[in-house]
Amino acid sequence: MKLDNSLSILILVGVLTVVLVVLIVIHAVTAKRRAGSKTNAGGLAASLRDEKLKSSIILETIEDGVILLDSQKNIQLFNQGASKITGWPSEEATHLNCESVIKLVDSKGEPYDEAEDPFNRIFRQAKATTIRDNAATLVTRSDKRIAITLSVSPLLGDDGTTVTAAVAIFRDVSQERAEEKQRAEFISTASHEMRTPVAAIEGYLALALNDKVATIDSRARDYLEKAHASTQHLGKLFQDLLTSAKAEDGRLSNHPAVIEMGAYLQQLTEDLKFAAEKKGLFSEFTLGSSDIIDASKHSTTEKVVKPLYYVWADPDRMREVITNLFDNACKYTEQGKISIGLTGNNEVVQLYVRDTGPGIPREDIPHLFQKFYRVDNSATRTIGGTGLGLFICRKIVELYQGRIWVDSELDKGSTFYINLPRLTSQRAEQLQATAAAENANTLPPIASPSL
Numbered sequence: 001m002k003l004d005n006s007l008s009i010l011i012l013v014g015v016l017t018v019v020l021v022v023l024i025v026i027h028a029v030t031a032k033r034r035a036g037s038k039t040n041a042g043g044l045a046a047s048l049r050d051e052k053l054k055s056s057i058i059l060e061t062i063e064d065g066v067i068l069l070d071s072q073k074n075i076q077l078f079n080q081g082a083s084k085i086t087g088w089p090s091e092e093a094t095h096l097n098c099e100s101v102i103k104l105v106d107s108k109g110e111p112y113d114e115a116e117d118p119f120n121r122i123f124r125q126a127k128a129t130t131i132r133d134n135a136a137t138l139v140t141r142s143d144k145r146i147a148i149t150l151s152v153s154p155l156l157g158d159d160g161t162t163v164t165a166a167v168a169i170f171r172d173v174s175q176e177r178a179e180e181k182q183r184a185e186f187i188s189t190a191s192h193e194m195r196t197p198v199a200a201i202e203g204y205l206a207l208a209l210n211d212k213v214a215t216i217d218s219r220a221r222d223y224l225e226k227a228h229a230s231t232q233h234l235g236k237l238f239q240d241l242l243t244s245a246k247a248e249d250g251r252l253s254n255h256p257a258v259i260e261m262g263a264y265l266q267q268l269t270e271d272l273k274f275a276a277e278k279k280g281l282f283s284e285f286t287l288g289s290s291d292i293i294d295a296s297k298h299s300t301t302e303k304v305v306k307p308l309y310y311v312w313a314d315p316d317r318m319r320e321v322i323t324n325l326f327d328n329a330c331k332y333t334e335q336g337k338i339s340i341g342l343t344g345n346n347e348v349v350q351l352y353v354r355d356t357g358p359g360i361p362r363e364d365i366p367h368l369f370q371k372f373y374r375v376d377n378s379a380t381r382t383i384g385g386t387g388l389g390l391f392i393c394r395k396i397v398e399l400y401q402g403r404i405w406v407d408s409e410l411d412k413g414s415t416f417y418i419n420l421p422r423l424t425s426q427r428a429e430q431l432q433a434t435a436a437a438e439n440a441n442t443l444p445p446i447a448s449p450s451l
Contacts, residue, residue: 258310
């Protein structure tokens with residue numbers, strides 16, 4: 001009996017020991033997990049603090065101005081770059097309305113109106129599109145004028161359409177713009193001076209090729225014709241240089257008027273069709289998505305029911321743009337057709353020139369509208385060109401708050417698009433009436449007949 005009791009006691013002690021060991025192990029594991037959890041939480045918090053610190057360092061170190069606006073256009077963030085450019089201390093600018101701090105004027109020193117101001121436009125749109133302005137001038141707190149480039153990006157709300165905030169980034173480009181102005185002035189002066197002797201050479205060559213003025217053999221005529229063609233090409237280069245220089249410094253002649261783009265493009269396609277026919281190409285005018293008008297057969301007197309797409313632009317300048325795009329399409333398209341099209345919505349009029357040519361390499365597309373840039377392939381080397389045509393087109397389109405771009409794929413052709421702000425019929429009538437009244441006031445008085 002005593003032996004049984006002793007054995008029971010030993011078994012009980014053994015069981016208690018095992019339980020105690022298990023409890024100690026469980027406690028140790030639990031403590032370790034808690035410690036690990038605390039360590040992970042602490043590491044996450046530290047990581048977040050580090051990321052915030054990094055962002056703060058970046059914002060305060062870069063020279064570009066960065067501003068965050070809320071839905072009321074009040075400044076919520078104003079970095080040191082913005083403070084340095086504008087002359088406003090960050091602590092004073094924060095929570096002020098951006099109109100009090102960021103004052104923009106155009107190249108003529110006139111303040112931006114409400115429709116042109118990027119900070120107003122960004123909150124009126126219902127899409128995630130960045131608004132850029134590369135020709136703005138900022139009036140600082142001390143009334144100093146600084147040339148800037150500006151981009152304003154929207155931040156959309158949960159519905160994906162309402163702009164709830166915006167981020168503006170701007171940079172001081174005064175030195176770059178001054179240097180560019182000097183280059184433009186040099187090019188303008190040189191081009192203007194060289195046009196006169198080139199025109200004289202071209203005139204004398206034309207006289208030499210005139211059978212009524214001079215008698216030359218066939219070999220000499222061939223040489224003179226080549227010299228005349230080269231002189232014409234040189235004259236075109238000087239003219240393009242002069243136009244590009246004027247476009248950059250705002251001296252490009254510009255007389256905007258109300259244009260109904262449907263009738264305008266229809267007539268223009270009629271005028272341009274001969275350039276396509278010389279190469280055996282088909283040309284057409286496309287209205288909307290389905291209304292196609294054959295430029296070689298359609299009469300301008302035929303009545304066609306179509307929407308009215310009004311824009312505010314210089315008819316001569318827009319003719320220059322469309323003609324340039326159409327001529328380029330003809331040059332590089334060996335077979336197929338050239339289409340001029342028109343469509344739009346309540347806000348935008350979109351026109352395009354589409355060809356069935358060889359297309360443009362993807363890597364060349366971002367540079368296509370830069371000055372002197374040309375796609376380097378066998379076709380461009382054979383055809384030649386100044387590399388200024390598309391640059392001038394872009395500058396002209398931008399005069400009217402428009403945008404030009406290209407969509408192209410190798411061996412599948414290219415489409416050049418132009419978007420222009422659309423005028424309502426009422427607005428178009430108002431502008432036409434105003435223009436008519438101004439023209440009437442400038443006419444000389446009619447003399448009374450003498451008795």
